Amino acid sequence: MPKxxxxxxxxxxxxxxxxxxxxxxxxxxxxxxxxxxxxxxxxVLVRCAGSDRQYVNLDDLAVRARANADPALFARDLRPxxxxxxxxxxxxxxxxxxxxxDAKPGPGAVWITGSQSFEVMRGVxxxxxxxxALLELQGLADEERQPRPATPDDVFASVLRSxxxxxxxxxxxxxxxxxxxxxxxxxxxRDVRELLGVQKRREFERFVRLCALxxxxxxNYDDLGRDAGVSATTAKExxxxxxxxxxxxxxxxxxxxxxxxxxKSHKLYFLDAGLAAxxxxxxxxxxxxxxxxxxxxxxxxxxxxxxxxxxxxxxEARVHFWRDRDGREVDFLVETRSGTLxxxxxxxxxxxxxxxxxxxxxxxxxxxxxxLLQRPGETAACTADWTAISLADLxxxxxxxxxxxxxxxx
Numbered sequence: 113m114p115k116x117x118x119x120x121x122x123x124x125x126x127x128x129x130x131x132x133x134x135x136x137x138x139x140x141x142x143x144x145x146x147x148x149x150x151x152x153x154x155x156v157l158v159r160c161a162g163s164d165r166q167y168v169n170l171d172d173l174a175v176r177a178r179a180n181a182d183p184a185l186f187a188r189d190l191r192p193x194x195x196x197x198x199x200x201x202x203x204x205x206x207x208x209x210x211x212x213x214d215a216k217p218g219p220g221a222v223w224i225t226g227s228q229s230f231e232v233m234r235g236v237x238x239x240x241x242x243x244x245a246l247l248e249l250q251g252l253a254d255e256e257r258q259p260r261p262a263t264p265d266d267v268f269a270s271v272l273r274s275x276x277x278x279x280x281x282x283x284x285x286x287x288x289x290x291x292x293x294x295x296x297x298x299x300x301x302r303d304v305r306e307l308l309g310v311q312k313r314r315e316f317e318r319f320v321r322l323c324a325l326x327x328x329x330x331x332n333y334d335d336l337g338r339d340a341g342v343s344a345t346t347a348k349e350x351x352x353x354x355x356x357x358x359x360x361x362x363x364x365x366x367x368x369x370x371x372x373x374x375x376k377s378h379k380l381y382f383l384d385a386g387l388a389a390x391x392x393x394x395x396x397x398x399x400x401x402x403x404x405x406x407x408x409x410x411x412x413x414x415x416x417x418x419x420x421x422x423x424x425x426x427x428e429a430r431v432h433f434w435r436d437r438d439g440r441e442v443d444f445l446v447e448t449r450s451g452t453l454x455x456x457x458x459x460x461x462x463x464x465x466x467x468x469x470x471x472x473x474x475x476x477x478x479x480x481x482x483x484l485l486q487r488p489g490e491t492a493a494c495t496a497d498w499t500a501i502s503l504a505d506l507x508x509x510x511x512x513x514x515x516x517x518x519x520x521x522x
Contacts (some may be wrong), residue, residue: 146247250423251420274385323351418446455506
């Protein structure tokens with residue numbers, strides 16, 4: 113195993129699921145950890161792995177070449193417990209993983225990482241069906257930062273830094289600029305062109321920036337394609353590429369009652385509001401907090417916290433939004449074990465909630481208003497069925513726990 117440098121390590125929530133797996137994970141011999149690049153997938157697994165776990169790094173060009181030149185020969189040296197990093201570079205090794213899994217080596221005997229959902233999942237579905245548990249690691253969540261963001265300035269500073277662990281304590285604008293520029297260039301050149309076959313690099317880069325400017329908005333493929341200089345069909349294909357790369361999430365509308373006049377388009381969200389802000393041209397805290405995208409960036413950031421709170425605990429993150437053609441809207445509807453949880457996001461004082469009381473569905477729980485003006489650990493009643501909470505407390509409300517009991521993985 114490679115050595116793990118712990119001097120700047122930020123503990124990740126998913127470590128609990130890997131070290132003390134819940135019953136669902138114990139059913140599978142193979143655990144596949146997916147997620148965007150540079151969010152710490154390998155570091156987390158190395159930190160949680162025992163010293164006896166064999167490590168295969170397919171990011172290493174020489175190792176990758178040997179694996180692809182003769183997968184059968186390469187696989188002869190593989191043994192559990194095993195960690196294969198960046199499996200999308202040698203998908204033929206999945207057949208060897210299947211052989212190891214069929215020998216019933218025990219839960220989590222084989223760990224795999226991947227940064228491209230489409231390429232990895234196509235091979236997994238064909239080869240490892242019924243043998244693999246899917247996990248996901250996103251960038252840093254606010255609950256993983258120390259100290260946790262508490263004030264409005266803290267939250268927007270967290271947005272500005274982005275969710276990349278390497279930028280966790282970086283305030284220097286030039287350093288952040290260099291890192292994010294390198295990340296986007298690597299993504300465009302290495303992943304989009306080499307792995308996913310997108311050849312129109314300049315048009316695709318413009319498309320990515322246009323998506324960043326539209327985070328939190330309904331998807332309109334005709335508008336996206338026109339502004340990017342491509343067809344609506346190509347825009348739809350490219351947006352799927354961004355989703356497969358874990359850069360964006362398409363949130364579907366709520367369909368509990370088809371007779372209502374619901375908007376049927378999905379909403380587009382970046383999974384890193386800081387990356388979206390950088391791609392949109394915002395570089396300072398004032399631009400992010402007070403600029404024209406402030407509300408959309410905060411909403412984007414809150415969605416990322418919802419997804420991380422659930423997926424980093426090996427739970428599904430089923431998120432919808434509610435909006436009708438009269439403009440009434442609920443930002444997020446999150447399916448939890450105790451019902452569907454409505455969530456509204458407010459930069460300032462919670463207001464405008466009274467009309468929402470008339471659109472509640474029977475399966476909905478009382479709603480939450482995530483307000484930047486709410487102090488951590490305190491709540492405020494907005495209406496009879498809407499409660500204002502701080503963003504810092506959102507994970508506990510999603511999980512039905514408190515700050516003092518959440519560490520047990522309830």
